[in-house]
Amino acid sequence: xxxxxxxxxxxxxxxxxxxxxxxxxxxxxxxxxxxxxxxxxxxxxxxxxxxxxxxxxxxxxxxxxxxxxxxxxxxxxxxxxxxxxxxxxxxxxxxxxxxxxxxxxxxxxxxxxxxxxxxxxx
Numbered sequence: 589x590x591x592x593x594x595x596x597x598x599x600x601x602x603x604x605x606x607x608x609x610x611x612x613x614x615x616x617x618x619x620x621x622x623x624x625x626x627x628x629x630x631x632x633x634x635x636x637x638x639x640x641x642x643x644x645x646x647x648x649x650x651x652x653x654x655x656x657x658x659x660x661x662x663x664x665x666x667x668x669x670x671x672x673x674x675x676x677x678x679x680x681x682x683x684x685x686x687x688x689x690x691x692x693x694x695x696x697x698x699x700x701x702x703x704x705x706x707x708x709x710x
Contacts, residue, residue, distance in 0.1 A: 608638065643673050652692075
């Protein structure tokens with residue numbers, strides 16, 4: 589197993605389709621061109637590989653009373669809370685799970701990149 593860490597917007601010479609998993613933790617909402625970072629990461633994941641995103645949003649339900657404080661905290665950290673970046677996982681993957689925690693403040697979504705061709709048993 590090899591763990592690669594790098595700038596999501598600058599994948600450079602990495603081989604497309606070589607990664608089993610890509611994980612974004614509280615990062616897509618602060619990357620200026622998050623869609624480009626997502627597209628590059630998506631290209632790196634092999635068909636059948638997993639993609640996961642954990643990111644923040646404004647609180648919901650009874651917790652929405654804390655929205656002004658949450659908005660200030662997110663803004664001070666450079667987070668665009670309106671992006672809802674986990675939605676990209678829900679759109680692009682299959683066998684998807686989505687969990688909302690901490691009064692809607694944390695979203696975790698994970699899914700499998702669809703296989704483009706049938707896999708041959710080895």
